[in-house]
Amino acid sequence: xxxxAPATSTGPATASTPLLEIFGLTVGYGWEGRPMSTVVRGVxxxxxxxxxxxxxxxxxxxxxxxxxxxxxxxxxPGQVLSGSVRFCGxxxxxxxxxxxxxxxxxxxxxxxxxSMNVLNPVMRIRDQFLDAMKAHGVEDRDGAVARAKEMFDxxxxxxxxxxxxxxxxxxxxxxxxxxxxxxxxxxxxxxxDEPTTALDVVVQRSILEMLDELRNELGFGVxxxxxxxxxxxxxxxxxxxxxxxxxxxxxxxxQLYEGPRHPYSQALMRAFPPLGxxxxxxxxxxxQPPDLRQLPPGCSFQPRCPRAIAGTCEVxxxxxxxxxxxxxxxxxxxxxxDDHPNVTDQGLGEDHGEKGATVx
Amino acid sequence: MRAFFSNRLAMAGLxxxxxxxxxxxxxxxxxxxxxxxxxxxxxxxISSQHWLGTTxxxxxxxxxxxxxxxxxxxxxxxxxxxxxxxxxxxxxxxxYVGGWxxxxxxxxxxxxxxxxxxxxxxxxxxxxxxxxLGVIIAILAATGWAWGARVLRAQAIxxxxxxxVEAARMAGESRWRIVLVHIVPNMFGVLVANFFGAALYAVLxxxxxxxxxxxxxxxxxxxxxxxxxxNTNAMLLGQWLFxxxxxxxxxxxxTAFGLLNFAVDQVxxxxxxxx
Amino acid sequence: MSLTRAWGRTTGKRGPLLVSTxxxxxxxxxxxxxxxxxxxxxxLTKTYTVGRVGHQRTxxxxxxxxxxxxxxxxxxxxxxxxxxxxxxxxxxxxxxRPAAGEIRVLGRALPRHPSQxxxxxxxxxxxxxxxxxxxxxxxxxxxxxxxxxxxxxFDVVPRRALAGAVDDLLEQVGLVPPAEFLRRYPxxxxxxxxxxxxxxxxxxxxxxxxxxxxxxxxxxxxxxxxIMNLLLDLQRSRSLSMVFVTHDLAGASYMSDTIAIMYxxxxxxxxxxxxxxxxxxxxxxxxxxxxxxxxxxxFGASRRFDARGDPxxxxxxxxGCPFAPRCPHVRPECRAELPQWRxxxxxxxxxxxxx
Numbered sequence: 010x011x012x013x014a015p016a017t018s019t020g021p022a023t024a025s026t027p028l029l030e031i032f033g034l035t036v037g038y039g040w041e042g043r044p045m046s047t048v049v050r051g052v053x054x055x056x057x058x059x060x061x062x063x064x065x066x067x068x069x070x071x072x073x074x075x076x077x078x079x080x081x082x083x084x085x086p087g088q089v090l091s092g093s094v095r096f097c098g099x100x101x102x103x104x105x106x107x108x109x110x111x112x113x114x115x116x117x118x119x120x121x122x123x124s125m126n127v128l129n130p131v132m133r134i135r136d137q138f139l140d141a142m143k144a145h146g147v148e149d150r151d152g153a154v155a156r157a158k159e160m161f162d163x164x165x166x167x168x169x170x171x172x173x174x175x176x177x178x179x180x181x182x183x184x185x186x187x188x189x190x191x192x193x194x195x196x197x198x199x200x201x202d203e204p205t206t207a208l209d210v211v212v213q214r215s216i217l218e219m220l221d222e223l224r225n226e227l228g229f230g231v232x233x234x235x236x237x238x239x240x241x242x243x244x245x246x247x248x249x250x251x252x253x254x255x256x257x258x259x260x261x262x263x264q265l266y267e268g269p270r271h272p273y274s275q276a277l278m279r280a281f282p283p284l285g286x287x288x289x290x291x292x293x294x295x296x297q298p299p300d301l302r303q304l305p306p307g308c309s310f311q312p313r314c315p316r317a318i319a320g321t322c323e324v325x326x327x328x329x330x331x332x333x334x335x336x337x338x339x340x341x342x343x344x345x346x347d348d349h350p351n352v353t354d355q356g357l358g359e360d361h362g363e364k365g366a367t368v369x
Numbered sequence: 370m371r372a373f374f375s376n377r378l379a380m381a382g383l384x385x386x387x388x389x390x391x392x393x394x395x396x397x398x399x400x401x402x403x404x405x406x407x408x409x410x411x412x413x414x415i416s417s418q419h420w421l422g423t424t425x426x427x428x429x430x431x432x433x434x435x436x437x438x439x440x441x442x443x444x445x446x447x448x449x450x451x452x453x454x455x456x457x458x459x460x461x462x463x464x465y466v467g468g469w470x471x472x473x474x475x476x477x478x479x480x481x482x483x484x485x486x487x488x489x490x491x492x493x494x495x496x497x498x499x500x501x502l503g504v505i506i507a508i509l510a511a512t513g514w515a516w517g518a519r520v521l522r523a524q525a526i527x528x529x530x531x532x533x534v535e536a537a538r539m540a541g542e543s544r545w546r547i548v549l550v551h552i553v554p555n556m557f558g559v560l561v562a563n564f565f566g567a568a569l570y571a572v573l574x575x576x577x578x579x580x581x582x583x584x585x586x587x588x589x590x591x592x593x594x595x596x597x598x599x600n601t602n603a604m605l606l607g608q609w610l611f612x613x614x615x616x617x618x619x620x621x622x623x624t625a626f627g628l629l630n631f632a633v634d635q636v637x638x639x640x641x642x643x644x
Numbered sequence: 645m646s647l648t649r650a651w652g653r654t655t656g657k658r659g660p661l662l663v664s665t666x667x668x669x670x671x672x673x674x675x676x677x678x679x680x681x682x683x684x685x686x687x688l689t690k691t692y693t694v695g696r697v698g699h700q701r702t703x704x705x706x707x708x709x710x711x712x713x714x715x716x717x718x719x720x721x722x723x724x725x726x727x728x729x730x731x732x733x734x735x736x737x738x739x740x741r742p743a744a745g746e747i748r749v750l751g752r753a754l755p756r757h758p759s760q761x762x763x764x765x766x767x768x769x770x771x772x773x774x775x776x777x778x779x780x781x782x783x784x785x786x787x788x789x790x791x792x793x794x795x796x797x798f799d800v801v802p803r804r805a806l807a808g809a810v811d812d813l814l815e816q817v818g819l820v821p822p823a824e825f826l827r828r829y830p831x832x833x834x835x836x837x838x839x840x841x842x843x844x845x846x847x848x849x850x851x852x853x854x855x856x857x858x859x860x861x862x863x864x865x866x867x868x869x870x871i872m873n874l875l876l877d878l879q880r881s882r883s884l885s886m887v888f889v890t891h892d893l894a895g896a897s898y899m900s901d902t903i904a905i906m907y908x909x910x911x912x913x914x915x916x917x918x919x920x921x922x923x924x925x926x927x928x929x930x931x932x933x934x935x936x937x938x939x940x941x942x943f944g945a946s947r948r949f950d951a952r953g954d955p956x957x958x959x960x961x962x963x964g965c966p967f968a969p970r971c972p973h974v975r976p977e978c979r980a981e982l983p984q985w986r987x988x989x990x991x992x993x994x995x996x997x998x999x
Contacts, residue, residue, distance in 0.1 A: 067864040179954065209724035210891060214935035215951040236865050239894075239937040266939055280865050282898035284938045285921060291898070293869030297834055532780040535739055536790075539772050540845065541764050541797030554784045 026098055028198050028230040029056040029079070029117075034092035036071070036078045046302045048074045050254040051092065054232075056198065059224065061231040063245030063262070065238045065277070069298050071254040072234045076200050080117050081109045097197070115145045118191035122203035127187060128175040134186060135171050138193060145194055160189040163226075164219055181212035185219070192223065200232045205240075217244055239281040242266045247335065250274045253299050253309040260336035270330075270338040272314045308341065316342060376636060382565075382628030389622055393438040400432035404589045412608050422610055424594065425601035430611045433589055434618060440590035441572055441622055444506055448571035451510040452517065453564045459518040460556070461548055464525025475522065481515035490574060494583035501585040505578060509571050517563040524556050558637025562630050569626035576619045591615035680751050682853050682885040683713040683736065683770075688745035690731050690909075694959070701959040705731040706909045708745070713853070716883040718876075720900030720917065722893055722932070726955055728909035729889045733855040736887070737772045738763060750852060768798045771846040773875075775858040777838035781830040787814070787841050788826040794848040813844040818874060836867035840874070847878065854879070854886040860895065872899055893936045897921050905929050908956035908966035910982075915992025925994040927971045965997070973998055 036049040049071040056062045064072045077083045079094045081101055094101040096117065104112065113119075121127065129137055138157035139150065147153045161171055164185040170178055178186065184204065191199060201220075205213035221244070224231060235241055241248055242262050249259040250273065258271040269275045276294045296313035299305060305312060311322040321341050330343040374380070392399065401420075402409075407427040415422050421430035463474040493508040494500075528534060529552070537547050553560075578584050579592025582600075586593055598604075598612040690706040706728040713719050723729040734740045736747055738754065747754045749769050755762065771794075774780035781790055791810050795801055801809045814822035817840040830838055839859060846854060856875065860868040876899065879886050888899045896903050897917050904914040905926060913926040924930045934949060953970040962968060964979040971978065978997050986999040 067866060181954075209955065210893075211724060211931060211935045211951050212955070214949050218949050237937065238865070239939055242939040243937055277865065280869050281937075282869075282894040283940060284894045284897065284933070284936055285940065288898065288918070290873070291869055293871075293873065294866035295870070297836075298864075532774045532776055533782040536772075536774060536780050536842070536845065537782070537793070538739065539737060539767055540790075540794040541767055541849070542793065543760070550785075551782050555782070 027055040027057050028060075028097060029054070029232070030095040031055065031075075031079050032093045032095075034075065034078060034094065035090040036074050036083065036087060037090050038074075038086050039088065040086050044302060045090075047090070048087075048254050048301055049078065052249075052251070052254075052256045054079075054249060054256070054259075056230045056232055058197065058230050059228050060247070061224070061233060061245045063241035063248040064232065064234045064251060065236065065241050065248055066251035067236050067298060069253075069301070070251040072251050073202055075251070076119065076202055076232065076234055080113070080119055080200055082113075082119065111145070114141060114191070114196065115194040116196050117198045117200065118194075118196040119200040120187055120191050120202065120204050123207045124184060124187040124204065128183060130175050133172055133174055134178075138190060141190060142193060147194075157189075157193055160193045161186075163192075163223055164189040165215075181208055181216065184208060184212075185216060188216070188220070192227065192229070195227060196229060198230045198232070200234075202234045203236070204233075206235065206237070213240075238277050250277065253304065254301060255309060255339065257310065257340070258338040260332075264333070264336050270332060270336070270343065271310075271340050272316045272342070273310050274338070276315075318342070376632045378628045378635065379632030382625045382632060385621055385625035386629070389438050389442060389618075389625070392435055393442050396435045396439060400429075400435040402429045402432045404428060404432040404436040406432075412603075412606065415610070421614060422608070424611050425597055425603055425608070430594075430614065433594055434591070434614055436589045437591040437594065437615065437618065438622075440502060440588065441575065441592075441619065444502055444509070444575045444590075445568040445572040445622065445626065448506050448509045448513065448575075449564045449568035451506070452514045452567040452571075453560060455510070455514045456517040456521050456563060457553070457556075457560060459514070460521025460525045461552065463518075464522040465529050465548060465552060467526075467529075471522075478515050478518050478522070481512070482519065484512075486512040490578060491581070491583065494578050494581075500583075501588060502590070505575050505584055506571075509574055513567055513570050513574070517567065520559060520563065521556060524559050525552060528552050528555055558633060562633040562637065565626045565630035565633065569623050569630065572619060572623050572626065576615075591619050679715055681712045681748075682715050682750060683711070683887075684746075684748040684751075685709055685711040685736065686746045686748075688732070688735060688747065689743045690728075690735050690740060691743045703958045704909050704961055705958060706735065707961075709906075709911050711904065711911065711914075713885050713887065715852070715885055716879075717902065718879060718886045718888055718900045720896030720903040721887055721889045721906060722891065722896045722903060723906035724891055724932075724955065726908065726958055727906040729891075729906050730857055731909070732906070733772065733857050733887055733889055736853075737770055737855055738766060739772075764797070767851075768849050769851050770853045770855065771849050771851040773839075773842050773846050773854065773856040773859045776862050777835045777842060778830075778862070780842055781838055783830050785829075786826065787819075787828050787830075787833070790841055791844045791848055794845055798849045800848060800850055809848075813848055816847070816878065817841070817844045818870075819844070834867075835863050836871060839863060839871055843871075843874065843878070847882075852885060854884050856886060856888045858889050858891070861890070861892070868895075875899070893921070893932055905932070908958060908961060910966055911995065912967065913992075913994045913996075915989070919989060919992045925988050925992070925999065926967075926996050927973055927998075928967050931970075965995075 031052060031054040033051045033053060034049055035047060035051050037045040037047045039045040052075055054062065054064075064075065066072045074083070074087060078087070078089050079101070081104065083089065089102060096112070101112070128134070132140070135154070135157065139153055142153045142157070158168060158171060161168060166178070166182050166185050166189070170182065175183055175186075188204070205216055208216070220231070233241065233245060242265070245262045247259065247261050248265050249256050250271065251257065252273050258265070258269065258274045265274065266278070269278050279291055280293060282291060294313055299309055299312070305323065307323045307325050308314070308317070308327045311317045314322065317323070318341055325341070327339050327341045328344070329337055329339050331337045406429065409419065409423045409427045409429060411423055411425050411427045413419050413423040419429050419431065421434065424430055424433065459474055459478060463471045463478070489512050490508060493511070494505070497504055497508070534547060534551055537551050542550070575584070575590070576592035576595065579590055580595045580599065582596055584590070584593060584596075586596060592615070594611060594615040598615075603609065603612050688706060688709040692703040692705055693700050694703055695701050709728070709732060711719075721729045721732060731740065735742050738758070749766060754766055758766065788810060791813055792806055795806060795809055810826070811822040814820070814825055819825045819837060819840050825837070833841065859875070860871050863871060872895065875886065875888075878884065888896065890896050900917045902914065903917045903920040905912050905920070905928065907928045913920060913924070913929050920929065921933075924933050931951070935951075951970070952972065956966055962979065964981050965971070965983055968974050968978045975997055983995050983997045985993045985995050987993045988999050
């Protein structure tokens with residue numbers, strides 16, 4: 010790319026440097042005259058090269074805001090209140106708008122929900138590719154076209170659609186096109202926010218397969234945001250569960266699936282009827298997600314938690330408890346180390362924006 | 370409703386409208402003389418007897434202005450009312466009923482849209498027997514309904530297919546009930562905005578027609594004042610006051626309707642609000 | 645009535661399960677003493693025309709669907725977009741007029757051009773729950789209005805009993821205390837609460853048949869189960885028949901006694917939920933099953949998945965089986981003509997040449 014990356018670039022991630030590191034990110038939305046609504050509270054996350062990290066949660070949990078803030082795409086009235094984001098060692102939040110524009114698409118790409126509508130309806134697909142590449146300094150037109158077509162092949166859209174207008178493609182093909190556009194400059198990180206929710210299940214599966222193949226071939230890292238936990242369990246390496254702006258549990262996918270620790274994760278796992286096996290009645294989660302402007306003291310999930318400990322959960326913010334490697338949860342249930350042989354250590358809750366955490 | 374009253378545009382527009390409304394209502398009380406009284410010397414300057422001077426015909430400018438408010442308000446509101454009723458009827462029948470009725474009505478609307486309103490207005494005003502405010506209201510309504518009718522038709526069509534309207538059908542509600550209770554109320558924002566838009570159009574168009582001499586030149590209206598001013602070369606004689614003032618009033622009243630139009634739009638469509 | 649009462653089912657045996665046997669050669673006829681089907685549909689077809697004059701095409705939204713639903717049973721209608729599942733329920737609700745075919749509710753056929761009165765009688769028996777809770781309630785009317793209206797329209801209770809009946813319905817859908825919800829407007833309710841109002845409204849008419857058009861697909865995951873359980877409880881306690889439309893195979897499996905799969909406007913497989921899920925016969929059903937998230941089966945291991953082509957173009961359906969262009973087991977006879985229904989078990993049938 011002709012446009013220079015910021016001088017502080019440290020190049021691609023190595024095995025030791027994670028691709029993306031988010032520390033204690035806190036994001037709020039503020040309108041004049043109204044109290045700040047904190048939508049993301051002290052979230053930590055890291056993504057390594059070639060890794061798929063999933064973020065699961067329901068609407069309003071802050072996962073989209075987290076992604077927007079972490080990629081520098083957050084617009085007012087949203088603002089980052091505290092925390093940091095490092096991309097390949099670089100402080101992403103400190104970059105200027107110009108520098109960010111260079112980074113976007115060439116190093117970090119984002120694909121939103123129903124992105125198929127993001128394509129300019131009056132421009133041919135080919136031109137949209139060329140436009141994007143030109144903006145990032147790819148001057149050689151023929152080379153650009155070749156690369157774009159190559160990408161098109163990789164996402165398995167027939168080449169004849171390259172010259173077409175977006176409305177001539179089906180929804181699934183448009184989504185693939187958007188993914189191709191996101192990958193054409195070979196970014197190191199791809200952030201996907203509900204990329205397949207609006208699509209049929211068969212199309213969805215094909216696109217996920219394709220993404221997997223591409224990841225193996227091109228080696229980028231993926232952040233996959235969705236409410237569909239059963240899907241995430243199949244495709245992610247590690248999963249973070251978010252609730253009311255907090256990261257409440259994080260674990261490798263298999264461990265989360267086989268042994269979720271946080272009551273919300275447990276309930277969420279059970280909320281998906283199984284495809285096969287015996288039919289049993291399942292229970293949903295009673296109540297509503299909390300109003301982020303009026304959070305209850307103590308644990309945010311407590312009003313709906315079937316395992317809440319009276320006297321503790323509604324008063325005191327829960328601590329972060331570590332289980333085996335890379336598995337932690339923010340919950341009072343595991344306050345006593347001796348009760349739970351799996352618990353390796355306990356951290357304090359202040360990382361997560363709550364004061365007054367106790368160590369059990 | 371609350372959003373409306375806290376909207377600055379709405380308040381400004383409403384204030385002006387109320388002001389003129391009061392002036393119109395209290396005209397006999399406020400005006401020192403009868404507006405048709407031509408016993409005064411023409412072209413008198415501002416004085417304690419004639420607060421704004423006299424016209425070229427010898428009328429008291431201030432009195433004429435005050436009574437003129439009645440005419441403008443009446444024309445504005447009456448025309449808007451007629452137009453709104455016609456638009457609503459057209460929109461509902463065309464949009465909701467659909468089918469061949471829609472085709473016919475839509476064609477009629479399109480015809481009226483295509484004919485240049487200004488030309489039609491002038492021709493009608495010039496050739497229709499009888500002059501005066503009634504005729505003006507009639508021809509303004511006849512030329513001004515088409516555009517809003519199209520908008521309302523589009524709204525009706527979009528509402529017709531909304532799930533809650535289908536749900537109303539499933540709940541056994543009759544067609545008429547659905548129109549009255551579900552469709553029209555949900556079109557209210559556009560309806561009211563259109564009303565004020567039509568009023569704006571009416572006030573300005575009326576002034577235009579009268580200025581051209583196509584109204585009844587013996588009526589007391591701001592437009593006719595402009596006519597007399599122009600015809601008696603008030604400008605050249607340095608008597609700009611009684612050209613300026615009616616124009617200003619027309620402008621203000623028109624602005625009031627315009628502001629209310631914007632405000633209702635903003636309130637009805639939250640996305641237009643600027644925070 | 646406790647909504648959390650434990651409630652288990654084993655697979656299979658639940659009393660007579662009526663499956664339409666029309667057109668299947670050699671199948672036993674309906675026994676005379678079996679209960680009257682709540683819904684019987686024969687050859688139901690729906691088409692649309694799209695495009696401007698001169699460039700018009702016909703969309704075959706639904707082709708010749710035959711279906712029977714017994715009282716107190718839940719039928720899960722599964723398919724992707726364009727499968728015709730929504731068209732089916734909208735046509736049965738008579739929000740759309742069928743191009744061909746017959747609809748019978750409780751034995752009474754609906755005439756080609758029903759009068760307003762006949763339509764109202766139909767709606768007293770067949771009610772619908774809409775997919776989008778954010779647009780299926782009039783934003784200008786209170787909860788009370790929305791629920792009371794059908795009670796009035798269908799004369800379910802006398803005037804003075806109206807308030808009590810509304811309260812009762814709100815309680816039954818879990819909006820308690822009713823007084824708190826009566827005067828609320830939709831914008832003051834969450835998605836799940838709005839959907840409950842929609843359910844209350846549908847129940848108000850005291851229908852025999854509920855058509856649920858993807859009632860949970862626009863709700864948050866944690867709310868979906870409570871709504872599904874609510875529907876099941878209500879269906880059970882009132883012995884309602886229900887058609888549960890969904891694109892989610894797992895959801896259909898949870899809710900339904902019988903599952904019917906639709907593709908390109910055609911019904912392609914039908915049978916008891918456990919059988920269709922346990923041993924899907926039609927290649928399309930198998931494709932759906934493969935595509936659906938299933939951590940139990942597919943953990944970690946990358947799987948080869950081949951969608952084999954694009955979703956069908958409803959304006960240009962091939963002759964013969966609509967799935968033929970994508971079918972891994974396609975044979976010449978598949979393209980020649982639409983396969984007949986074949987029974988692969990006493991209760992499961994497939995429209996496929998393979999059997």
